[in-house]
Amino acid sequence: xxxxxxxxxxxxxxxxxxxxxxxxxxxxxxxxxxxxxxxxxxxxxxxxxxxxxxxxxxxxxxxxxxxxxxxxxxxxxxxxxxxxxxxxxxxxxxxxxxxxxxxxxxxxxxxxxxxxxxxxxxxxxxxxxxxxxxxxxxxxxxxxxxx
Numbered sequence: 001x002x003x004x005x006x007x008x009x010x011x012x013x014x015x016x017x018x019x020x021x022x023x024x025x026x027x028x029x030x031x032x033x034x035x036x037x038x039x040x041x042x043x044x045x046x047x048x049x050x051x052x053x054x055x056x057x058x059x060x061x062x063x064x065x066x067x068x069x070x071x072x073x074x075x076x077x078x079x080x081x082x083x084x085x086x087x088x089x090x091x092x093x094x095x096x097x098x099x100x101x102x103x104x105x106x107x108x109x110x111x112x113x114x115x116x117x118x119x120x121x122x123x124x125x126x127x128x129x130x131x132x133x134x135x136x137x138x139x140x141x142x143x144x145x146x147x
Contacts, residue, residue, distance in 0.1 A: 020052045022068055024077065024093040031077070031098040039091045040067040041084050042139075056087045061095060063139040065146075076101035078140050104144040113137040 023033040039050040042064025048057075061084055066077045082095030116137065121130040 018052055018089045020050065020089050020091065022091040022093070024066065024079070024095065024098045026095055026098055034068065034070065036068045036070050036091075038067075038069040040065070041091070041093070042066060042079060043084070044081075050086055050091055052089050054086050054089075057085070059084045059086075061093070063136045065101075065139070065143045066093065066098070076143055076146070078104060078143050080136060099140075101143050101146070104140050106141065106144045109137055109140050109144065113141065 019035045020037065020039065021033070022036045022039050024031040037051075041048045041050065041059065042062050043059045044062035047064075048059060061079055061082045063080055064078070066079045068075050068077075078097070078099045078101065079093065079095045080097035082093065084094075085092045113134065116130060116133045119130065121127045
């Protein structure tokens with residue numbers, strides 16, 4: 001029987017044959033927990049791809065598209081900020097909201113974006129709130145238009 005060191009060497013440096021687990025959790029529920037081949041995380045400063053054997057990390061999520069690949073199939077979700085942790089081939093995503101791309105209503109989202117863009121913002125708090133809403137809705141539209 002091969003030791004862990006021999007197995008790691010046989011798989012290549014930094015690679016492992018263990019599957020990658022991904023779980024997405026909101027305050028209300030666990031949206032999904034699946035064994036996946038790949039995860040793309042929308043961090044606040046760019047996208048990060050995760051494969052099995054990834055070094056541990058903790059990252060802050062932005063508003064954007066979380067993609068997972070299982071076999072040849074891809075699934076997309078809109079995530080509304082939060083945090084992601086990668087550790088021991090487990091990707092844990094904690095977010096305020098996670099919507100499957102298929103459930104994003106393009107027309108309703110575009111209308112809400114138009115309304116928010118027309119709404120005046122004067123105080124610093126109003127400007128920040130408007131910028132946040134615009135970023136969220138633009139990310140949702142981007143994901144829904146890719147379908």
